[in-house]
Structure formats: C-alpha cells, structure tokens
Amino acid sequence: MSAPLTSLDRPNSYIGRSVPRPNAKRLLAGRGRYVSDLRLPRMLHAAFLRSPHAHAKIISIDIEQARALEGVHLVATGADLAKICTPWTGTLDHFKGMTSAPQLPLPLDRVVWAGQAVVAVVAETRAIAEDALELIEVEYEDLLVVVDIDCAREVGTPLVNPGSANNVCFRSQLDSGGVDDVFASAAHVVEEEFSFGRHTAVTLEPRAIVADYDPGSEMLTVHHGTQTPYQFQDLYSRHYGIPEARVRVIATDIGGSFGMKLHVYHEDMAVVGLSILLGRPVKYVADRIESFVSDIHARDHRVRARIALDAKGEILAMDVHDLTAIGAFSTYPRTSVVEGNQVIRLIGAPYRFKNYRAALEVIFQNKVQTSQYRAVGHPIACAVTERLVDMAAAKVGLDPFAIRERNVIADDAYPQTSPTGYRFEALSHQECLRRLHAMMDYDALRAEQADLRKRGVYRGIGIATFVEITNPSPAFYGVGGARISSQDGAIVSLTPTGEVRCLISVTEQGQGTEAIISQIVADQLGLAQEHVKVITGDTEVTPHGGATWACRGAGIGGETALQATRVLKRNILEIAALILQEQPAALDIIDGEVVDAATRQQRLPISEIARIAYFRSDTLPPGTQAQLTVSHHFAPQGYPFAFTNGIQGCSLEVDVETGFIKLLKHFVVEDCGRIINPMLVDEQLRGGVVQGLGAALFEECRYSDTGQLINGSLADYLVPMAMEMPDIVIAHVETPTADTALGAKGCGEAGTAAASACVLNAVNDALTPFGATISTIPITPAKILKALKRF
Amino acid sequence: MKPRAFSYFRADTIDQALNAHARAGDDARFIAGGQSLVPALSLRLQAPRLLIDIAHIADLRGIRREGDTLRIGALTRHCEMLSEPLIAEFAPLLRAAAPFVAHPAIRNRGTFGGSVALADPASEFPAMTLALGAEIEIAGPSGSRRVKADDFFIDLFETALQPGELITAVHVPLFRSGQRFAFDELARRRGDYALVGCGILASHTGDRIDDIRIAFFSVGNTPTRVKGAEAALTGFTFDAARIAAAQAALEDDLAPPESDEVPPAMRLHLARVLLGRLLGRLGEGA
Numbered sequence A: 001m002s003a004p005l006t007s008l009d010r011p012n013s014y015i016g017r018s019v020p021r022p023n024a025k026r027l028l029a030g031r032g033r034y035v036s037d038l039r040l041p042r043m044l045h046a047a048f049l050r051s052p053h054a055h056a057k058i059i060s061i062d063i064e065q066a067r068a069l070e071g072v073h074l075v076a077t078g079a080d081l082a083k084i085c086t087p088w089t090g091t092l093d094h095f096k097g098m099t100s101a102p103q104l105p106l107p108l109d110r111v112v113w114a115g116q117a118v119v120a121v122v123a124e125t126r127a128i129a130e131d132a133l134e135l136i137e138v139e140y141e142d143l144l145v146v147v148d149i150d151c152a153r154e155v156g157t158p159l160v161n162p163g164s165a166n167n168v169c170f171r172s173q174l175d176s177g178g179v180d181d182v183f184a185s186a187a188h189v190v191e192e193e194f195s196f197g198r199h200t201a202v203t204l205e206p207r208a209i210v211a212d213y214d215p216g217s218e219m220l221t222v223h224h225g226t227q228t229p230y231q232f233q234d235l236y237s238r239h240y241g242i243p244e245a246r247v248r249v250i251a252t253d254i255g256g257s258f259g260m261k262l263h264v265y266h267e268d269m270a271v272v273g274l275s276i277l278l279g280r281p282v283k284y285v286a287d288r289i290e291s292f293v294s295d296i297h298a299r300d301h302r303v304r305a306r307i308a309l310d311a312k313g314e315i316l317a318m319d320v321h322d323l324t325a326i327g328a329f330s331t332y333p334r335t336s337v338v339e340g341n342q343v344i345r346l347i348g349a350p351y352r353f354k355n356y357r358a359a360l361e362v363i364f365q366n367k368v369q370t371s372q373y374r375a376v377g378h379p380i381a382c383a384v385t386e387r388l389v390d391m392a393a394a395k396v397g398l399d400p401f402a403i404r405e406r407n408v409i410a411d412d413a414y415p416q417t418s419p420t421g422y423r424f425e426a427l428s429h430q431e432c433l434r435r436l437h438a439m440m441d442y443d444a445l446r447a448e449q450a451d452l453r454k455r456g457v458y459r460g461i462g463i464a465t466f467v468e469i470t471n472p473s474p475a476f477y478g479v480g481g482a483r484i485s486s487q488d489g490a491i492v493s494l495t496p497t498g499e500v501r502c503l504i505s506v507t508e509q510g511q512g513t514e515a516i517i518s519q520i521v522a523d524q525l526g527l528a529q530e531h532v533k534v535i536t537g538d539t540e541v542t543p544h545g546g547a548t549w550a551c552r553g554a555g556i557g558g559e560t561a562l563q564a565t566r567v568l569k570r571n572i573l574e575i576a577a578l579i580l581q582e583q584p585a586a587l588d589i590i591d592g593e594v595v596d597a598a599t600r601q602q603r604l605p606i607s608e609i610a611r612i613a614y615f616r617s618d619t620l621p622p623g624t625q626a627q628l629t630v631s632h633h634f635a636p637q638g639y640p641f642a643f644t645n646g647i648q649g650c651s652l653e654v655d656v657e658t659g660f661i662k663l664l665k666h667f668v669v670e671d672c673g674r675i676i677n678p679m680l681v682d683e684q685l686r687g688g689v690v691q692g693l694g695a696a697l698f699e700e701c702r703y704s705d706t707g708q709l710i711n712g713s714l715a716d717y718l719v720p721m722a723m724e725m726p727d728i729v730i731a732h733v734e735t736p737t738a739d740t741a742l743g744a745k746g747c748g749e750a751g752t753a754a755a756s757a758c759v760l761n762a763v764n765d766a767l768t769p770f771g772a773t774i775s776t777i778p779i780t781p782a783k784i785l786k787a788l789k790r791f
Numbered sequence B: 001m002k003p004r005a006f007s008y009f010r011a012d013t014i015d016q017a018l019n020a021h022a023r024a025g026d027d028a029r030f031i032a033g034g035q036s037l038v039p040a041l042s043l044r045l046q047a048p049r050l051l052i053d054i055a056h057i058a059d060l061r062g063i064r065r066e067g068d069t070l071r072i073g074a075l076t077r078h079c080e081m082l083s084e085p086l087i088a089e090f091a092p093l094l095r096a097a098a099p100f101v102a103h104p105a106i107r108n109r110g111t112f113g114g115s116v117a118l119a120d121p122a123s124e125f126p127a128m129t130l131a132l133g134a135e136i137e138i139a140g141p142s143g144s145r146r147v148k149a150d151d152f153f154i155d156l157f158e159t160a161l162q163p164g165e166l167i168t169a170v171h172v173p174l175f176r177s178g179q180r181f182a183f184d185e186l187a188r189r190r191g192d193y194a195l196v197g198c199g200i201l202a203s204h205t206g207d208r209i210d211d212i213r214i215a216f217f218s219v220g221n222t223p224t225r226v227k228g229a230e231a232a233l234t235g236f237t238f239d240a241a242r243i244a245a246a247q248a249a250l251e252d253d254l255a256p257p258e259s260d261e262v263p264p265a266m267r268l269h270l271a272r273v274l275l276g277r278l279l280g281r282l283g284e285g286a
C-alpha cells in the first residue's frame, strides 16, 4: 500500500530514520534515576506482612512488639488506613452488570489471596521493617478456598465475596445471528478447547514508590514507577481527599512496565497513606518474591471454540466460549474484564466471515488479581483463531498459507467492519502473507522439513495472522466512566538560544518515547534532533494526558507533538516574516535556519528570532507579541481504534524423546502505519515476540490446591532468556492511518500478539506424524511427552 | 528481602575459621562464594548470627597434582573449572560439566567446595565427584580426614560434613588414557538446574568396559550413582542391547520424587533417554 508522499517523506526527514535514543547512553552508563534508587531526606521504609492463607478471616492482629522495636516509626493495619483512604471498586459502566467488591489499602477482616498485604511497618531501614514483621502476630481462621475455575462456578460453592450470589464477575455475549444454522449445514467443522496459563510481567525494575506528604504545604508528592502519572494524580487526590493541584506524581526513569504499572496496587495506595500519617517520605520497593504474589497476573483463559467452513475452505462462522478467572477483585481503575472482552472481540478478526457468536464468563477466585498486560487478549484470540484455521486447513486439505490467502480480508476491500463490531480503516493481510512467504523461503523450509523427518528429526513450521488494537479513543475507558484520558497534551517552546523544549504527557519506560517525540519535533520544526529536549512524566510540569498504555505513545502522543510543533513553527515564521518583511508563507525552516521557501536560501537563524523576541521585543513592530511557547492537545477522532496487522512465522524442532523444543527462527511482517524510527519499531517487535515466546514455552504462575503460588521466584518461574531465543527477522508494510497527519499506529504489542500462536501451530505441525496435538500454553516438555505417550 | 543482622568475621587461615566456628557454635556459617548462602539469608531461610568468610584463606586455593590425584582447592571457582589447564587435562569431566553450572556471573564467584558442601541434589559438581570417585578432604576441630564421595552424600542437603567442619579440597583420580567421559543434562533453559543430568567416567580395555561410574543429579534427594546400570555395562561393550539393559536398570536404580512439574515417570523417562544418548556417545568415541 502506498499513500501519497507528504513532507514526512522528505529525504532528510527524521521520520523513518533509525536515530539512537537520546537517553540510551545515560541509562547504559548507570545514570538512570529510578524510583528504586531515590533517597529523600528523612525518608523511611515500608515493608508489608503478607497473608499466608488464600482465604481467611482475620481474628486478631498483635502489633505491640513490632511497634516497640527500635527504629520502627509506624505499624498500620487496614483499620488505620481506612480512616483516611476511601475505598475503590474495579468496575466500569460500559461492562454492563459487572461486579467487584470494594477494596482498601489493607484488609479489615478478611484476606482473599495468599500474599495479600495485611499489615504495614514503616521503619528507619527496610531491614528493620522486615525485622518488625517477624514480631507481628496475626491470628487467622481459614475459610474455604476457591482456586479452581470449575469449582468456582459450581452451584453451592464457597464464595470469594460473601454476600454475592455467586463467583461471577461479568458475563458478556456477542451474536451476529445465524450461527447454529451455518454450523448445521457447513461442509467442515473443527472444534478445540484451549487453555492459557496465568502469567505475569516480570519487569526488570519491580514496582517502586516514594510517597512524600508535606504537612506544611499540605502537598503530596509521589515518585512512582508508573506508566500513567496523571491517572495516579487523580486517584491519590480523590481517595485521600487532597485537591488535585496539591498532588504531584513524578514518573522519571522506569525499568519496564508492560502494562503492569498502570494499576492500583494495595501497597502503593497504603504507602501514600503511611506518608500522610507520618508526614515523612516513605519508600516501598516490591522485592521479586513480593512482585510474584502482588503484581497483576494475566491470561488464564480457557476457550472452547469451533469454526465452520465450506467445502473449498472458506470460513463461514465461529462460535466461542471464553472462561477466565481473575482473582478475588477486579483491578482498579481499568478492571479485569478487558482481556476477556478483547478475546471475544478479536477472535477471527483477520478473516472475512459474517456469522459469529461468543460468550464470556469472568470468574472470581482466591488468587491475586489479573489485569491488562502487554497485548491484552490478543495472544489468546490469535492462538485460538490461528490454531483452528490450521486444523481447518488440514481437514480441507489446504496449506496453511493457502487457507489464509483464501480467507483474509482483501487489502482493497477496506473499510470493513468485523462481525464483532470492530471497524478497520485499512489493513494489509494479503501483502503481509506474500512477504512472509518469501521471507521464510517457505517452500524450501517445507522441503527441508520433509527430508529431516525421514531421518527422525521433527521440525515444525507455524504461521499466525493477527490484528492489534492501537491508538484507543475514549471508547476504551472514558465511556465507562474511568478518568483515564485518551488525549495527550504537549507544550513546545523555542528557548532563548533557539533550541526547543517539549513537555509531553506520554511517558518513557525504556521503549524510546522521548526519542520519537524529539524526532517528530525536530522534523516538523526543521531543527537538528540534538537541539530538542523532551521532558516527560511529571504532573507538575507536563500537561495532562493518557500517558503510555495500549500502544498509543507514537500514534497519539506523536500526533500531539506534531500538531503542537506545527503551531510553534507558524508562530516563529510570523515573527521571522515581520523581521524580514516577508510573507510567512514565503518562509520555511531548515536545519535551524529560516530560509526562503522557494529557493532554500538562508535568511536568519531561528536563534536570532529567539534573541529578538525574548530580549529585544522593542525592535519588533508595535503590537507584536511573540508566542514562542505553544500548548496543544490532541484527542483521537475518526476510527475508535487504529488497527494494525501483521503475520508471524516460526520454525522449530521438537525433540520427541525429551519433549524439548528448540526455536530455530522467528519471522515477523508487520504494518504499524508510518514508522518513525525503524530501529525502535524493530526492537519493540523483537521484545514483544520474546515475551510471546516466553508465554508459549516457559511462563506460568502455578498454584497449589490451597491457592499458594508455588513457583513465585525467578528460579522457578521461567522467563525467556537469550540462549533459548531464535533470531527474529522483521519486515514492514506501511499503511498509515488517515486519521492523523503523522499516520502512525502502535507497534508495542504486535510481537506478543502472535508469537505464542505461531509456536503452537509449529509444535502441532511437528507432531503431525505422531497424530499428537497440543492445545494449551505454555507448551512444556511434560505436555509434549504426554501427548506423545512417552510416559 | 533483607537478611537479619549478622556479624562478619574474615578468616585468614583454616584454624581461624575453625576456631571462630567452634566459639560461635550452631549460629555460625562459613561463606565462600555466597551464591547459595546469600539468597538464603535474604529470604530469611537462614539467619545465622555470624558469617565466617573463608574466601581469603590461601590454603583453600589452588589446583595441583599430588601423586595419582588432582587436588582441587575448595575455593576453586566454577569459572576456573573452565579455564584451568590442569582441570582440562586431568579432570575433563569437571570441565565438561562447568558450562552447565549457572551463568557467568555466578560462576565467577561460586566455589567448588561450596557446591560440594551444600550438596544440592540438582547441582552438577557434587554428582561429578561421584562419577570421578573423588575424595573429599575435610578439616575440623579434631583434625583432618578424607571421605569418599560415595560416602559423603547422605540425604537432602545432608552430608558427612559435621557442623563446624570445612571442606578444604577435593581429590580426583587423574584422568588417564583408556578412559572416556561424557556429560549432559536436560534443562529448560541454559544455566538452569536440570530436570535431569548425568556424568559418566568409563575405563576400557579396547572396546571392553572394565569399569564405569555413572552419576545422576536432579533425580532424588542426593546425587545418585546408578549401580544397576553400571553393572549392566561392566565387562561388556557399548552395544545397543547393553545400552538398553542399562536404561532398563534405571527403574530400580532411581526413585524420582513427586514434583508438580516433572512427574516421577517423566523424570525416569528423561533419565533413560539421557543415559542412552550418553552411552551412545561413549560408544562412538571407541
């Protein structure tokens, strides 16, 4: 797809150039300023006593000994914090009928998962605080534990939330009609039940917060390793009753987030309260063991799905039931039902068919809460769809590429609306399929596979088509009543020396937000990138905006910066025109010089304009007021979401004696619209793929019957590591969105969306000669050996 | 995740270390590389009052030939197993196992003596001392002694080492011509503790196996020699039937523990596969 060329396509444009991240050297040199590193004067440290039970009544809490320990400043229970913090509830209005119990920083009388924080200690050091934890005695009375999802749904089962009728959080249905009839008459039907393990984000830097309440100015400053400082400014203000303007949230360097760092955590809320109670800064950094039992988890879905095809292999209908368990609460403020909601809406999305029916059931249980984590719902929807398509291909007798070519929505058929109601502006499935086929050298791979099979080597090839939701409008959260912004704001200034400062609401967690914003500003103004300084992540300084989640930084934040810079450029040229006695339209800016737009002849450096405007305004015509600071907001309009698309492929080898899988190579063809920095896009894709491969092969939070997380450490919870990762080859198709001048869509979740589906298909492909199949993720050696009946 | 407060004493000699331990009693721990002890302290699984740092004791260092054996000092670091020519020449099985022990950062600090003293049943080196027929040299309040590796590993994290005793070195018979070795393990990720692992040292006359020592790790409470499998091979050659017999013998040799991720039957299966592959390799080396 080739859109008409614009100024963004100029040969010397910063858009589309792999410039390094301006902050990379600083971080590499160990000069990052992470909340974990922060030390404030008079700062104290918090630690939390956690529940050893998954479900229990709190009978009594004895804190006297802990309180008496030298160096301890405060021991606080749920009751202490409930006096100053109002409860929160993780529901949203657009999820009709959903329920969730109110939550407080620390529980009053009941614990609902093993690892839940129960008592907080604040002391001179973290070590003393942990010593004090050992002196606290909590008497519990065990309650019946709800762990297993089937158990949780049984009539008469114990309730996670006493007083509720059952353990259902939310139910939802989609039905385009006619599904039963299509299935009844279809030439081919395939059906499978899939399950997807719980997993968690495992950021390099765990959650970290320093809350600093100053009773003198009644001002709360929170240094918070979060993706969404504005959201937390609003929440701390409302739940602690402090006017918004007196709450400042600073999110500087953050060691990874992946969606995990935008939810309300009980400890974080508690730390704010502890600082208010003490009038001193209080720091809390989750350690790795705590992270495993208190960070949000994700996935944990069981999906039964079937697909109907005609005799030629054309997809006619899909019918889906998704069951998911989310822990004891729905997470605040984004809820824990979004993943399920996206699963049932994304299934089948790349394909052209009309009849679709889906049901979603979201269930409470006594585990830590789940919520949004990189590629929310996508990997599940993609794996279900793509595995069914592969199974259908085998049944119809088509090659995996052929069945997809037959069924994807044609590149020239847009706009389109999916049977689940998603509107697609323009996607490029056909082009991506063609590119992947060539890139994989597919026919050669198949020939090699056949050869090796004869020698007892079992290779598998898998492909998976996907779409990704990016650039969300208020349709995502705003309409449900959440005070989560989908717009962004930027303040762009020309400094007195002729450089540019850009304060912007999107935030940086290591993905290069600041790099691409500086590229856009430099490009739009006509300035070298090193003269653009980008500042993010401080609610006192940067304008209110959505910040970073759901793949929106480039698409929405980038457009905000673009529009703001265009206004600044206009203002600069107006002053330049007055000085040069020209029409603004006759002038342009290139490399920091005002030039004649037609001849490119240099007229005046912009530093000179800045000098005159700031220091010699007396030399400008009377009545002139130079506006060299521009503030600008941009909210997405047009399509509710900018969908992207792509396809991944992988080649792997299964050792059928040991059940071990060796990933050989991974391929991605991806279309995220306008690419601002190809290097950063590729690294997003690679990182995303690796996270998806982790899900496919390694990652799973495993629980005992009594609701104990049994692999909650990095020794036992396996994350993907470099030695096991294959080379990841990437190619791009560019279909810019016409909803913005920039044309960029998101790319941060695309890698994760389809990687696990690809592996699932490839493993099943490898196992074909044995008639064995796998339909659960992660795919462990045990599962493979079981499927092969080796033990 | 902070350890409870402890005192620290840096010993410069073996006697200083032993005396410090004797004075402190049960509340003291030796610390060598700290790669297992420090995590245990941080998790408060252990909370000794006193740490006795043995990492600077010169007599615990160094690798040298002593007659028919190689004396490997307790402080020999995992990374030295990879780099020391004496190890490569005279204890190549240790050289072969070393890359599978953890990751470079841990190998730079973790010590051979610490690994053997800890006796983690999933660790590579303790099992290799069995395969090698090594002897553990121990210093204690009542003098020095040597314990055969075969008698050293008693139960889960339990060894012949008495409280307050120090491993000073491990003696390994020199690798000689007519011997073959093989090592491999099945781990989910490189550097992880293995689901099952195995090291073999075999002595031959021509193709005939005169003696073979096969040691598994990650198969039970201790590193385990599989004597049934050894017997199935001794006096024979590495032909398919003997390999199958050795694999079959594992059923009696091993009793893998219950585990949620690797059921006993699966571990046994993996042990058989691994043994088959290693014996196959040894046979090819003939």
Ligand SMILES: Cc1cc2nc3c(=O)[nH]c(=O)nc-3n(C[C@H](O)[C@H](O)[C@H](O)COP(=O)(O)OP(=O)(O)OC[C@H]3O[C@@H](n4cnc5c(N)ncnc54)[C@H](O)[C@@H]3O)c2cc1C
Binding pocket: B029, B030, B031, B032, B033, B034, B035, B036, B037, B038, B039, B054, B074, B100, B101, B102, B103, B106, B109, B110, B111, B112, B113, B114, B115, B117, B118, B120, B122, B123, B124, B125, B165, B166, B167, B168, B191, B192, B193, B194
């Ligand atoms: C992430 C990670 C991965 C790892 N993976 C592996 C692996 O794959 N395979 C593996 O084998 N190991 C692994 N280890 C453990 C590592 O090899 C340790 O270094 C080793 O087990 C202990 O050696 P150390 O010198 O660090 O002992 P320390 O941690 O200092 O001590 C361990 C114990 O041994 C005692 N001790 C130490 N030296 C002596 C001595 N000379 N005499 C008597 N007692 C002594 C100490 O008192 C303590 O009780 C891993 C460790 C980590 C942190």
